[in-house]
Ligand SMILES: Nc1ncnc2c1ncn2[C@@H]1O[C@H](COP(=O)(O)OP(=O)(O)O)[C@@H](O)[C@H]1O
């Protein structure tokens with residue numbers, strides 16, 4: 093495409109840019125401003141106060157720990173699924189794609205309520221684990237970190253699978269065959285051919301899931317409750333319940349910084365990996 | 370299979386390999402024996418099962434039936450990474466995330482070759498394919514011919530017992546293809562590598578091969594030297610697929626003495642050597658350079674009108690109106706008789722020994 097043509101095409105993006113500026117950038121600026129504004133004007137006192145409080149560190153720890161496990165679990169479950177989808181043919185491939193995309197049409201709230209039922213003491217997981225003899229008696233997974241991780245993984249899984257699938261689909265199956273005829277075992281082929289070539293997909297899938305998991309609000313609210321706070325639930329509580337705008341804007345900005353660093357880091361990482369591919 | 374045991378096995382011995390995809394039978398009991406150090410081409414039209422046979426030998430595809438023996442061992446059940454069979458793929462299949470040198474080193478690392486000896490081996494093979502200057506380049510930045518060389522070096526570096534090449538030059542332009550054909554042949558001879566080379570290009574097969582296996586519809590119809598394939602094609606398919614020929618249909622009218630046939634055709638009675646029952650339909654074939662101007666005693670003679678005179682540099686081809694679907698072809702490296710022009714009716718002849726005869730279906 094020539095430069096002049098590209099220039100004119102840029103105007104097509106104008107409505108979207110204007111929309112985002114009004115509903116997204118302005119409130120964000122206001123939020124940023126609020127986090128560094130005290131009764132006497134500019135201050136970073138809200139941040140120093142936040143970081144001085146051990147409770148804040150526990151909240152940040154909760155947030156990052158849950159996001160880490162959700163991302164890891166999504167990767168472990170999602171990677172083989174993505175490979176299977178990329179290798180499947182015809183009807184099988186369509187069915188796998190539908191099975192993954194259809195649940196996206198169900199709202200998060202509905203899914204979270206459904207998981208409440210699944211994770212109960214008399215829910216299917218508890219009963220199943222008792223039935224196969226892993227648990228001696230039924231236990232409640234609802235309102236535990238494990239329950240939250242399992243439920244959140246289910247909701248975010250498609251966002252891990254899709255980027256990996258779209259990268260793996262483009263890997264020439266002849267490459268692993270070539271590896272085999274050169275004497276490479278299946279595991280060696282996985283480590284030296286499939287994994288490095290799938291890495292850009294793994295990086296962007298992980299970035300998606302991690303940034304959604306650090307900022308999820310509805311799922312922890314319904315699956316673990318008030319006693320367990322993350323940056324997102326704390327932000328929500330500050331605004332909705334405590335009417336503490338100072339705290340709310342501070343935690344929101346910290347959350348934002350985390351999310352932006354993940355996006356920047358992963359972009360940098362997949363560029364770097366991409367270049368060496 | 371007692372009758373197989375009584376034969377000493379060839380270096381590569383494919384026995385009755387069969388493969389079907391769904392209802393379609395792609396390989397129909399292929400036998401192929403290749404000697405150590407030999408260069409054998411699998412020559413056949415697209416879709417005849419060449420790639421399928423290659424993949425079965427490499428272990429990338431399981432045969433429905435049959436065995437693959439290599440160097441005295443039955444490798445039919447072995448996975449590809451334990452077979453010592455190298456493959457150069459049609460699409461090259463170089464690892465895009467690795468450099469040229471890393472591609473060549475891949476198999477050595479995978480096989481656990483001692484680290485210190487990998488570098489000199491890689492250097493040696495890059496040198497053999499004239500790619501030393503590109504060692505640290507990304508393979509994505511290479512031209513088709515260069516990728517081809519790297520693919521060959523990568524496959525040879527691990528020292529396979531057998532190298533399989535699947536139409537490796539089909540994506541290259543004519544000039545480069547001819548250079549690569551000669552280079553590859555020389556390289557494999559120097560290394561003493563046994564190779565099976567798949568192609569649908571008869572010229573390529575004739576130029577490169579010690580022997581050619583002519584393949585058609587999942588079967589090998591003839592395995593012989595290029596010279597024999599050209600001069601004595603075993604089947605009507607081999608005659609048609611390799612080289613030019615004039616082909617005539619006819620019916621055997623009499624068999625005299627020791628396999629001397631008299632065949633009725635649209636051009637009169639033609640004599641040939643062969644074993645076909647009187648009354649059976651046959652296909653007669655003659656190579657164009659075996660045809661000469663003028664009638665001769667003791668030879669087959671016909672009269673035909675000149676259609677075209679085609680100048681081909683070192684050779685001249687003359688097409689004659691034949692009244693059948695394909696023209697009579699005469700090819701000569703020498704001079705044409707003076708005053709020949711299209712439309713002229715001239716006598717043509719060829720010797721009885723040069724008359725090839727094949728059974729044909731009843732539809733004459
Ligand atoms: N995986 C497959 N599934 C179904 N049909 C196949 C498959 N591989 C090859 N075939 C069919 O087998 C026939 C022979 O294919 P192939 O061995 O690739 O031929 P060639 O290499 O001689 O062109 C073709 O008709 C092709 O369509």
Ligand SMILES: [Mg+2]
Nearest residue numbers: 419420421535
């Ligand atoms: Mg093929």
